[in-house]
Amino acid sequence: MTPTRLSVICWGGFIALAVVVSILSWPVIVWIAAIGLFAGIALVDGVLVRKKPDIRLSRNVRHSLPVTAWSRIELHLYNQGRSAQKIAVCDQIPADFSYRRMPVDLILSSGQHAAVTYRVYPTRRGRFTLPGVDIAVTSPFYLWRKKWFFPCEEEVRVFPNFRQISRYILLALSHQLNRMGIREIRHKGQGGEFHQLRDYRQGDELSRIDWKATSRMGRLISREFQTERDQQLIFLLDCGRRMRHVESGRTFFDQALNAMLLLAHVAMRQGDAAGVFTFGGHDRWIPPAKREDAIRKLLEHTFDLYATTKAADFVAAASKVMALQRRRALVVFLTNSRAEDQDDVLHGATLLARRHLVVIADLRESILDRTLDSPIDKVDSALRYLALQDYLNQRSALQRNLTRRGIQALDVTAGRLPSALVNRYLDIKNSGRL
Structure with missing residues (x-):
């Protein structure tokens, strides 16, 4: 129980009254009576407030x-x-x-x-x-x-916030995905599995015309194809200490998680199943699924994950996924590697590539790009530039080593990760490589 502002003012007033009484030589009994009356009121008031309200x-x-x-x-x-x-x-x-x-x-x-x-x-x-x-x-x-x-x-x-997924849905409906940096590379009637026959439309390739159906129907008939469905997408989400780096107020891990959920949503709309294996302090396995509640299932198993202070073991993670995922799948590594990690990244990705199609999305700090663009006017800035070039050369060497082994690599900033992942997935679906 604490006195209110009014109570403090009243007690201050009685102190001032005591000074006035002493200066004007008023009877002290006046001050005593006043303060006694107020103290009685305050006591009763305090007793009344001590009972918990109903x-x-x-x-x-x-x-x-x-x-x-x-x-x-x-x-x-x-x-x-x-x-x-x-x-x-x-x-x-x-x-x-x-x-x-x-x-x-x-x-x-x-x-x-x-x-x-x-x-x-x-x-x-x-x-x-x-x-x-x-x-x-x-x-x-x-x-x-x-x-x-x-x-x-x-x-x-x-x-995680659904804003990216909601924006993707709205832009997809209005055919404006380029505003997210996503290329609409596939057009209905190109690539994939045979879907159905339909009337010829202006712009259809001659190779798509079904001449037997055309002669039978008496008008031009085109074959329509659809993207291959019922394939599987597995994310390997790094929860290690490298993913604690913060850009734009969010960690690499948070941005990778959002990009993962966006691509999982895109894959499920394409008829594919998506699953996740987390490593680097949190070992969780969510088997691939494509039910209506599959995105919610991914959310419920990943919403409380954060980047840890532990080192990520890429080889151990790859070995576990090889044991858990027997069917061929598109495996997407989401990580942030350093020079000392490169051998492990290469070994783990090579292990997965024996059965799966592997894409490694290796996040790059945006400050590297800004530093490269800054003027070189002092010895310190020149040394910084050379050290940065050496670091980027090491990353490029890793990309080349991965490519030689049939592993696809993305060297992107966190801000460009969502569009880069979706574009690469659509490229793979369009090419039929999976």
């Missing part, structure tokens, strides 16, 4: 929230007591949540219901608990305030 409380919140997006939470309060209550309501919000419109001051009459709405902005993925609500009650004479805790425990799960 307030029924509930919370309305979605149990799955998107990270880095505003979400609404609603508190419902009902005063079951006989007297009105002047209260300040503050939900106990996790430290990783930003929030607006909280705390809220209310006056609840007897039998009155009130709804309090506020917004939260989770900055991290994972599981979080909202344990309850703090309600500070002001005494009837506004001299005291006592805080009470009302338990109302709810668990919420913060998932």
Whole structure:
């Protein structure tokens, strides 16, 4: 229980009154009577506020929230007591949540219901608990305030944001995927498996015309093909310490996870199945699936993952995937390697390439590109440029070694990763290499 601002002002006034009484030689009994009366009121007021208010409380919140997006939470309060209550309501919000419109001051009459709405902005993925609500009650004479805790425990799960997937769907519907950097390289009627016969359309290749059907129907008939379906896509997601690097306020791991979910969505729309194996501190295996809830299954198994402080073992991860995934698949490595990792990356990818088609997406720090473009006007900048060129040459050597072994390599920044992955996947589907 703490005194309110009014209480502090009143006590300050009595101190000032004591000074006035002493200066003007007023009878001290006046000051004693006044302070005694106020102390009695304050005592009664304090006793009244010590009783916990009879307030029924509930919370309305979605149990799955998107990270880095505003979400609404609603508190419902009902005063079951006989007297009105002047209260300040503050939900106990996790430290990783930003929030607006909280705390809220209310006056609840007897039998009155009130709804309090506020917004939260989770900055991290994972599981979080909202344990309850703090309600500070002001005494009837506004001299005291006592805080009470009302338990109302709810668990919420913060998932990766779906904005990239939603944007992909909207742009795909309007044939504007180039705005995401994704090339619409496939056109209906090109490549893949035979789907059906249809009337000839202007622009169809002559090689697509079915002459037997044309002679039988008396008009030009074209063969229509569709992308091969029922293939499998496996992600190897590096959770090791290299993925802790932060760019644009997000770690490499978070950006790789978002790109992975986007490509998984694209693959499932193409009729393929997607699965994940995580390594580097978190060893999880989600077998490939393409059911309607497959994306949700991926989310539920990866939303609470973060980059660890452990080193990633590429060879061990490749060996486990070889044992778990017997059917040929497109395997996408998502990692951030250094020179000392190159032998392990090469060995692990070569092991996988015995059975699978392998793509390694090796994230590159964007500061490297900016440094290359900066002017060289001092000895320090020249040395930095040479060291950077040596590092990039090592990365290029790894790319060449991978290519010679039939392994596809992507050396991209995190910002370009989503479009680069989708484009490479569509290239592979279009070529029929899988």
